[in-house]
Amino acid sequence: MSGQLSTEEVAHIARLARLEITEEESATYAGQLSAILEHVDAVRRLDTAGVPPTSHAFELRNVLRADEPRPCLERDEVLAGAPRAEDGRFLVPRILGEEP
Amino acid sequence: MTPAASGALALAAQVRAGERSAASVLEESLAAIRGRDPELHCFNALADAHARERADEVDRLVASGTDPGPLAGVPVALKDNICTRSAPTTCSSRILAGWTPPYDATVVSRLAAAGAVVVGKTNLDEFAMGSSTENSATGPTRNPWDTGRVPGGSSGGSAAAVAAGMVPVALGSDTGGSIRQPAALCGVVGVKPTYGVVSRYGLVAFASSLDQIGPLATTVAEAAAVLEAIAGHDDRDSTSLEQAAPRCSEVLDDGARGLRVGVVADFLADASPDCTGAVRAAADVLAGHGASVEEVALPELLHGLSAYYLIAPAEASSNLARYDGVRYGLRVDAPDVETMNGRTRAAGFGPEVKRRVMLGTYVLSAGYYDAYYAQAQRVRTLVARAFARAYAGVDVLLAPTTPSVAFPLGSKTSDPLEMYLADLFTIPSNLAGHPAMSVPFALGEGGMPVGVQVLAPALGERAMFRAAAVVESGADPRARGPVPARGAR
Amino acid sequence: MSGGARAGEDAAIEGVAGYEVVVGLEVHCELSTATKLFCGCANAFGAPPNTQVCPVCLGLPGSLPVLNRRAVELAMRIGSALHCEIRPSTFHRKNYFYPDMPKDYQISQYDEPVNADGYLELPGGARVGIERAHIEEDTGKTTHVGGGGRIHDADHSLVDYNRAGVPLVEIVSRPDIRGAEQARSYVSELRAVLVATGASDGRMEEGSLRVDANVSVRREGSEGLGTRCEVKNLNSLRSLGRAIDFEAERQVAVLRSGGRVVQETRHWDEDEGRTSSMRSKEEANDYRYFAEPDLVPLVPDEELLERATRAMPVLPAARRVRLSALVGDDTAADQVTTVVDLGLDDLVVAAAALGADASLALRRAANEAAQRPEQARRIDAGVFARLLSLESAGTLSATQSKAVLAEVLESGGDPEEIARRLGFEALPAAELEAVLDEVVASHPAEWERYVGGDDKVAQLLTGLVMRATRGRANGKAVAAALASRRA
Numbered sequence A: 001m002s003g004q005l006s007t008e009e010v011a012h013i014a015r016l017a018r019l020e021i022t023e024e025e026s027a028t029y030a031g032q033l034s035a036i037l038e039h040v041d042a043v044r045r046l047d048t049a050g051v052p053p054t055s056h057a058f059e060l061r062n063v064l065r066a067d068e069p070r071p072c073l074e075r076d077e078v079l080a081g082a083p084r085a086e087d088g089r090f091l092v093p094r095i096l097g098e099e100p
Numbered sequence B: 001m002t003p004a005a006s007g008a009l010a011l012a013a014q015v016r017a018g019e020r021s022a023a024s025v026l027e028e029s030l031a032a033i034r035g036r037d038p039e040l041h042c043f044n045a046l047a048d049a050h051a052r053e054r055a056d057e058v059d060r061l062v063a064s065g066t067d068p069g070p071l072a073g074v075p076v077a078l079k080d081n082i083c084t085r086s087a088p089t090t091c092s093s094r095i096l097a098g099w100t101p102p103y104d105a106t107v108v109s110r111l112a113a114a115g116a117v118v119v120g121k122t123n124l125d126e127f128a129m130g131s132s133t134e135n136s137a138t139g140p141t142r143n144p145w146d147t148g149r150v151p152g153g154s155s156g157g158s159a160a161a162v163a164a165g166m167v168p169v170a171l172g173s174d175t176g177g178s179i180r181q182p183a184a185l186c187g188v189v190g191v192k193p194t195y196g197v198v199s200r201y202g203l204v205a206f207a208s209s210l211d212q213i214g215p216l217a218t219t220v221a222e223a224a225a226v227l228e229a230i231a232g233h234d235d236r237d238s239t240s241l242e243q244a245a246p247r248c249s250e251v252l253d254d255g256a257r258g259l260r261v262g263v264v265a266d267f268l269a270d271a272s273p274d275c276t277g278a279v280r281a282a283a284d285v286l287a288g289h290g291a292s293v294e295e296v297a298l299p300e301l302l303h304g305l306s307a308y309y310l311i312a313p314a315e316a317s318s319n320l321a322r323y324d325g326v327r328y329g330l331r332v333d334a335p336d337v338e339t340m341n342g343r344t345r346a347a348g349f350g351p352e353v354k355r356r357v358m359l360g361t362y363v364l365s366a367g368y369y370d371a372y373y374a375q376a377q378r379v380r381t382l383v384a385r386a387f388a389r390a391y392a393g394v395d396v397l398l399a400p401t402t403p404s405v406a407f408p409l410g411s412k413t414s415d416p417l418e419m420y421l422a423d424l425f426t427i428p429s430n431l432a433g434h435p436a437m438s439v440p441f442a443l444g445e446g447g448m449p450v451g452v453q454v455l456a457p458a459l460g461e462r463a464m465f466r467a468a469a470v471v472e473s474g475a476d477p478r479a480r481g482p483v484p485a486r487g488a489r
Numbered sequence C: 001m002s003g004g005a006r007a008g009e010d011a012a013i014e015g016v017a018g019y020e021v022v023v024g025l026e027v028h029c030e031l032s033t034a035t036k037l038f039c040g041c042a043n044a045f046g047a048p049p050n051t052q053v054c055p056v057c058l059g060l061p062g063s064l065p066v067l068n069r070r071a072v073e074l075a076m077r078i079g080s081a082l083h084c085e086i087r088p089s090t091f092h093r094k095n096y097f098y099p100d101m102p103k104d105y106q107i108s109q110y111d112e113p114v115n116a117d118g119y120l121e122l123p124g125g126a127r128v129g130i131e132r133a134h135i136e137e138d139t140g141k142t143t144h145v146g147g148g149g150r151i152h153d154a155d156h157s158l159v160d161y162n163r164a165g166v167p168l169v170e171i172v173s174r175p176d177i178r179g180a181e182q183a184r185s186y187v188s189e190l191r192a193v194l195v196a197t198g199a200s201d202g203r204m205e206e207g208s209l210r211v212d213a214n215v216s217v218r219r220e221g222s223e224g225l226g227t228r229c230e231v232k233n234l235n236s237l238r239s240l241g242r243a244i245d246f247e248a249e250r251q252v253a254v255l256r257s258g259g260r261v262v263q264e265t266r267h268w269d270e271d272e273g274r275t276s277s278m279r280s281k282e283e284a285n286d287y288r289y290f291a292e293p294d295l296v297p298l299v300p301d302e303e304l305l306e307r308a309t310r311a312m313p314v315l316p317a318a319r320r321v322r323l324s325a326l327v328g329d330d331t332a333a334d335q336v337t338t339v340v341d342l343g344l345d346d347l348v349v350a351a352a353a354l355g356a357d358a359s360l361a362l363r364r365a366a367n368e369a370a371q372r373p374e375q376a377r378r379i380d381a382g383v384f385a386r387l388l389s390l391e392s393a394g395t396l397s398a399t400q401s402k403a404v405l406a407e408v409l410e411s412g413g414d415p416e417e418i419a420r421r422l423g424f425e426a427l428p429a430a431e432l433e434a435v436l437d438e439v440v441a442s443h444p445a446e447w448e449r450y451v452g453g454d455d456k457v458a459q460l461l462t463g464l465v466m467r468a469t470r471g472r473a474n475g476k477a478v479a480a481a482l483a484s485r486r487a
C-alpha cells in the first residue's frame, strides 16, 4: 500500500460516502487524498506494539439514564424542516437498494 | 464605546445594579455589528428580535429585584454550529441552509440562565472543518486587524466578532484548535476546556471524541466567567463529566509563585520567530512572578497532527452521513433515493467537507482500518502518555498557539495540507482531552497579534487560568482586541 | 394454502434425502421498556406517524444518545436466561445509508457484545448454542406507495420514525439447528423465555420478534458447513418453517444439478411460497464499524447484574425438568411440553403436593385443562387435587371426572357438589354386582372365554357394564369385580 489512490478507488469511496462526483473531481480527489495519506504515512511507521488504542478521551463507564418518558416534539416541528412530507411522514423517492 | 470595550464583567455589573439597561447594551452591540459586519462578515444570522425580548426580560428581572445572573445583559455571539431555536443553525453549509433546530443546545440554556443575551450566529469553516473561515458557504470572514488576512478558524466569526468589539464574548468549538487558533490570530482569549466539562448536547458534531465548546473573550477573567456559566455536568451528554464547573475566577489573582511551568521545546523549532519569541517572553513573565520554568521534550506531540487527520475525518464521515436530503436541509431531486442522497450531498457540501468525508470513509473501510484508524488511535495513546510524563514534573505547559500570525486570505486555500499545519500545536490537547487556552501576548509580523498557549492536564483549568492571568498581566496591551476599524494594510 | 406451495413442501420432504439441513437463526427482539434506547420518547406500538420522536431519535444535528438503564437490565436478563456470559461491552456505529435510519448509521454492539456463549435448551433436551445477544437500536418504518406496495415498483416511499431508536436485542444462534421443525421449536421456546423474563411481549405479528434464518445444506455425515443463504421476511412460525423447507430443497436441487450455492440474502414470499434473491444493485456492504464516541463502555457491575437477575422466574426448560421429575418414569414428554407452554405446570405441581396422583394430574392438565388454558390457570390447586382424588379412589369414573373438570373450568365450584348435581353418585357395590349378573347372563360365550383365560374379552365386558350403567361405573371397580368373579 503506497498511499496512492486510484480514481477507481476514489469512485468506490465516493459511492460508500454517497457523494456523486464527476470524473474530473475524482481525479482531483485522488491527487489530494494521496498527498494527505502520504503525509500521515509517518503514523503508520511508528512502533506502537503493545500500545492500546484510545477511542475516548476518558474512561467513563455505565453512563445510564432512568427509563422515564420525556416529552416528544410536536409533529409540526418534526416535519417543519422536511424537504417533502405526506400524511405526517417524510416522503422520499423510490428506494432501489434493500435494507441490509 | 462598544460593549466589548466595556468588558462583559463591567457590563453585567452595571446591568445587575440597574445602572444600565440590558436593552441599551444590546442596541449598542447590534449597532456595532451593523457598522462593521458588512466588511468583516462575522455573522451568518442575527437573532435580534429574540435578543430584544431576552434583554427586556433581563431588565424586568432587575426592576423586580431579581438577579438575572452573573452575565446579566451581556451580548453573546454563538458559532453557527450551536443549535438555537431563535435563529437558523447552518454550520456555514448549503446543506443546512435555512434549517432552524426545534431545540436549544445545553450551553444556550445555561447562557440564558446566567442572564446573557444571544445576539446571533457567527461564521465558521463549513462544519468546523478548516483553519481560516474561508471554507464557508456564506463567504469568508475577515480579520479585523487587517481585512486582507484571515481571522483563523474554524471559529473565525466568533473570534473576529469579539476582536472587532461587536460582542464582548462569544462561544466557539474546538476540535483541533478551532477556538485557540482564531483567538490567537485575532488577538483575543480563547479557551478549549477539558473534554466533558462543557456539554456537547446541541453542538453539531464534527469529530465527537474531540469536539468541545469554549469561550472567546477579550480578557482571561471574562473567559473564566463565561466558562463557569456554561460548564458542569449535563445528563443529555454521556461523555459529560460529573464535576461541577471549575471555579476559575477565584484563582486569577493567585499569581505564579510555586507554579511549575514547562515550555514545549519541540514546538519552538516549527514556529516563526515572533511566535517563538512570545513563548519565551511569556515564560520569563511567569518566572518573574515566582514560577519555576523548564524546557520539556515531547516529540510524540508532533505525531498528533497525522493522527488527528485520520481520526477526525473518520468520525466526521459518520457524523455527516445524516445530511442525506430526507429529513431536513437541502434536497436535490432525483428519481430514486440513492441518487437523491448522492446529488444532495454533492451539491450541499463544499470541497473541504467532501475531502474529509472521503478521507474518513477510506480510513474506516475494510482493509484499511487497522493500518490507519486503529494505528492513529494508538498514536493518540502515545500523545496522552507523553503529556502524562510532562505533567509528572510541571503544572502547566507553555507553547505557541500557532506557527505564525494571521496569513493573507487565499494564501493556503489551494493546498489542504498547508492549511492543516496551522493546527500543529493545538491538536495534541484535543487528542488527550486536555484543556488549553490562547492568550494574546505580543505584536508580530505586520503588527498582527501573537498568542501564547497555556496547556494543562485533564481538569487542570484552575492552574491553567492562574498561569494565563499572569501571562496576560505581562502582555503587550496593544496585542489585545478590540481593535478600531482600520481596514486592509 | 395454495396448491403450488403444497407441492413445494411435498417435494421438499423427498427432495433433501441424503442431505442434512443446517440452520442458524438471528432473532431481533424489541424490549419492553417504557422509553426508547437512547432518548425519553415512548416505546409504544401504534401511535400516529412521527409523534413519538425527538431530536435524538430523529438524529437531528447536535443531538446525543444516553443509554436506557432498563434496556441494559433487560438485555442482561436475556443473557442470563440464555446461560450467556455477561461481559463488559462497547457500542459501535454500523454505517450505511437507508432512509429509515435517521443518522445513516445504526448504534449497535460489534466485537464486544454484552452477552456471549450461551445456549437454549429445547423441549426434548437438545441444546442450541447462542453465539451472542447484543443491544442495538431499531430503525423507522417505510411504507411504499404505488406499485402494489412493493419496494422497487413503488412510486415513492413514506417514512415514520416512531420505531426508530426502540431498543432491540439481537439473539444470534450457532448453526446448531437441524431443519424446519427444530427451527420452529427454537423460536417458540425462545419466545417463551423472552416473555417469561419480562424482556419482551414476544408478539411476532406486531414485529416485536423478527426472525432471519441462515440456511445451508450438507451431505449427511459430513462435518463442514455448506454455503449459507440468509432468508428474510419471516413473519410467523409458519412462514419460518415453510421458508426453511423451501430453501433447503432449493439448495439441494442446485447441488444435485452440479451447481454451487451462492452466498446471498433471499426474500421469503409468503403468498408464492418461495424465496428469491434480493439481487441488490448495491456493492457489497462495508459497514465501517468504529467505536461510538458518544457512548461510553458498559461494565456489568454488581448492581446491574443484581437488578438484571432480580425475581428471575423459573424458565421453561427448568420447569419441564421439574415436572418430569415429579411425574416419574411414565412421563409423556409432549404432555410436559404442552403443560409448561400453557403455564399449567404450577397447577400440576401444587395438586401433587396436596396428594393428587401426579401422572393423572399431568394427563388431565395436558388434555382437558389445556382446552381452556385461561380458566385453567385460574383454578384453585386444592379443587383440582380433590377432583383427581375422587377419580383415583374410583368414586368418579374417568368420563365423569372429565365432565366435572369441564364444569369447574366453566363456572368453578366444589367437585363433590358438581358430581352430585350431575348425578355422578358412585355406583353402590350391590348395584354393580346386579348389572354384572345381567351381562354375564346375556353374554355366556364371552364369559366362557374370559373364564378360560382370554383377557382380551375383559375390555368388551367392561364396556358392556359401562353402557348398562350409562358411565356411572368406575372402570377400575368393574375390572376388579370381574377378576374376583373369575377367581
Ligand SMILES: [Zn+2]
Pocket (backbone or CB within 6 Å): C036, C039, C040, C041, C052, C053, C054, C055, C056, C057, C058, C165
Ligand atoms: Zn426520541
